[in-house]
Amino acid sequence: MTRPRLLINFAITADGKTSTVRKDPAHFTSKADLHRLLEIRKRADAILVGRGTLEADEMSLTIPAEHEPAKQPLRCVVSRGGSFDPGHKIFRSKGGAVHLLATDPRPDYDPAVYEKSGATVHTGALPDFLHRLRTEYVVETLLCEGGGSLVRALADLDAIDEINLTFAGHTLFGGQDAPTITGALGEHLPRSLEFELVRFDPQDNGECFLTYERKR
């Protein structure tokens, strides 16, 4: 499949969780973690999130001017049914062009609602969208910032090339139903995916920055 190089970035707790059972906003890490996220965003031509993360974390998916971005990455949001909130700040904030993907739109889904605010609306399967980002929108590097449900689908496709983690050793969320980077505990992947640890960078605040590369 022709697709962008795909990076993911997550903060995980000492018990390997990315959120609470209630899927509260993920505000459990540090300024250094935010700085690192913004540096990773600067490498990306586009950012991709699931609708759940966009809404839980009230994201605008931009790089602040003080970080001197060479460009603002495209902002891509994925939903099955297309239940994007038309009042969400992504439709009002300045930043990269907004692309919405509905993989299985509800009968009453109305793309015109979002097109009015300048968004480009896509329907179809996730792999086709990745292909289109690479071939039509020249996205070489795509950063997925979660959540776990979306990353699980990307892992099923073996489409993840680099994993960036902030291990937040100071926090535990707990609970069988608290999600991991591949979502809720459930079925194994179709096969194990092997990654190589290429960066191990302990911080002095109980956190550690880790980067893994997919071994192919």
Ligand SMILES: NC(=O)c1ccc[n+]([C@@H]2O[C@H](COP(=O)([O-])OP(=O)(O)OC[C@H]3O[C@@H](n4cnc5c(N)ncnc54)[C@H](OP(=O)(O)O)[C@@H]3O)[C@@H](O)[C@H]2O)c1
């Ligand atoms: N610790 C971290 O670094 C981090 C990072 C990201 C998120 N989080 C946390 O994770 C929680 C959200 O997790 P989540 O798993 O619910 O988030 P998610 O994957 O962002 O959102 C789930 C929603 O995204 C859409 N979606 C997911 N996979 C899809 C696929 N394969 N095809 C089409 N649409 C798909 C669906 O939307 P529809 O319902 O509209 O169909 C689904 O309900 C929040 O608490 C957030 O703060 C933490």
